[in-house]
Amino acid sequence: MKTVTSIADLRDIARRRVPRAFFDYADSGSYSEQTLRANRADLEAIKLRQRVLVDVSERDLTTTVLGRKIAAPLILAPIGLLGMQHGDGEIHAANAANAAGIPFTLSTMSVCSIEHVAEATRKPFWFQLYVIRDKGFSKALMDRAVAAKVDTLVLTVDLQVLGQRHKDVKNGMTVPPEFRIRNVIDIARRPAWAWNVLKAKSKTFGNISGFVPGMENVNSLAKWTADQFDPSLNWRDVEWIKDYWPGKLVIKGINDVEDAQTAAGMGADAIVVSNHGGRQLDGAGSSISMLPRVVDAIGDGTEVLFDGGIRTGADIARALALGARACLIGRSYVYGLGAYGQAGVAKAIDILEKELSVTMALTGIGKVSDIDRRIIDDGQPAKKPAAKRARKSAAKTST
Numbered sequence: 001m002k003t004v005t006s007i008a009d010l011r012d013i014a015r016r017r018v019p020r021a022f023f024d025y026a027d028s029g030s031y032s033e034q035t036l037r038a039n040r041a042d043l044e045a046i047k048l049r050q051r052v053l054v055d056v057s058e059r060d061l062t063t064t065v066l067g068r069k070i071a072a073p074l075i076l077a078p079i080g081l082l083g084m085q086h087g088d089g090e091i092h093a094a095n096a097a098n099a100a101g102i103p104f105t106l107s108t109m110s111v112c113s114i115e116h117v118a119e120a121t122r123k124p125f126w127f128q129l130y131v132i133r134d135k136g137f138s139k140a141l142m143d144r145a146v147a148a149k150v151d152t153l154v155l156t157v158d159l160q161v162l163g164q165r166h167k168d169v170k171n172g173m174t175v176p177p178e179f180r181i182r183n184v185i186d187i188a189r190r191p192a193w194a195w196n197v198l199k200a201k202s203k204t205f206g207n208i209s210g211f212v213p214g215m216e217n218v219n220s221l222a223k224w225t226a227d228q229f230d231p232s233l234n235w236r237d238v239e240w241i242k243d244y245w246p247g248k249l250v251i252k253g254i255n256d257v258e259d260a261q262t263a264a265g266m267g268a269d270a271i272v273v274s275n276h277g278g279r280q281l282d283g284a285g286s287s288i289s290m291l292p293r294v295v296d297a298i299g300d301g302t303e304v305l306f307d308g309g310i311r312t313g314a315d316i317a318r319a320l321a322l323g324a325r326a327c328l329i330g331r332s333y334v335y336g337l338g339a340y341g342q343a344g345v346a347k348a349i350d351i352l353e354k355e356l357s358v359t360m361a362l363t364g365i366g367k368v369s370d371i372d373r374r375i376i377d378d379g380q381p382a383k384k385p386a387a388k389r390a391r392k393s394a395a396k397t398s399t
Contacts (some may be wrong), residue, residue, distance in 0.1 A: 034278075038399075076105060096333075096349060279365050
């Protein structure tokens with residue numbers, strides 16, 4: 001592995017190693033990518049308070065999510081087609097997460113199936129559900145997840161229709177790759193990628209192929225989602241899923257205060273403030289701009305997780321300061337997977353954890369649980385210490 005010091009380094013390596021169609025699929029946003037850019041810009045605009053002379057010799061990154069202790073406030077987000085970034089990508093990512101002591105979330109649109117991941121990892125993971133028109137298939141997916149000992153379901157609610165990603169259309173992004181001359185040449189230039197994908201367990205949608213009649217040879221993500229994703233999805237569907245699912249329910253794709261209040265009122269165990277990584281409604285507010293409003297609106301009854309633009313440990317600290325319990329990372333670990341497989345995912349996690357630890361030290365924080373809005377520089381004049389105000393008041397009274 002080359003010297004890698006940042007997520008940006010992993011991105012550069014992945015861009016060279018992964019065929020353009022699949023790199024762009026993970027890397028790009030919808031339409032003019034306004035929201036994709038806002039997710040990063042708004043995080044970077046939040047300034048932190050540099051504090052000194054605080055004993056931070058021992059720092060604790062552990063936290064709890066949904067009642068379970070995890071080693072750091074990180075969760076690997078559900079990402080479709082990880083197996084097209086690196087062969088058996090879902091298994092490699094899950095194993096890296098397990099080694100780091102944090103949760104991994106398997107996407108409905110994964111290449112490796114629920115069963116393949118469960119067999120290969122032998123450890124619990126989360127499963128993300130897209131609700132399609134065939135409710136029977138959605139129930140079957142949940143049943144398969146339960147059989148695989150999944151106890152946390154992440155219900156994605158912001159993809160009733162697909163926001164167009166221009167690069168995917170131009171690249172002919174299909175699974176397996178569409179055999180355009182440009183794509184063939186691109187893949188031929190990346191023999192290591194081709195080899196590890198060819199020898200993988202699955203080369204199509206593992207959770208769909210073989211389980212849906214007539215879908216054994218599915219080859220176009222865009223076509224399948226256009227045919228099967230349900231624009232009539234509504235809160236009543238959330239109710240039946242909550243009633244059917246026996247474990248914890250996380251609702252992902254909340255980017256509005258009213259929706260957050262509704263989700264909390266329905267008994268969701270957690271919500272994920274997210275705009276789908278800037279891949280759906282272009283022009284939507286950044287996830288970080290919505291986070292404090294959502295946290296303030298729903299109180300302490302429902303855990304709030306954050307998703308959208310995390311690239312550094314300082315970003316994680318910013319989200320935690322504004323009320324998130326933990327952060328989902330997507331592109332950050334996808335770049336690691338594309339660059340070096342499981343070792344690259346482990347490297348991405350390690351980079352973020354170390355950066356978070358340093359950020360905590362330099363903001364005077366020893367425990368993740370102590371991070372709050374006090375570490376944010378709000379630009380307001382500092383208040384005078386209470387003792388100093390009291391002395392001034394006494395002096396005025398004596399005169």
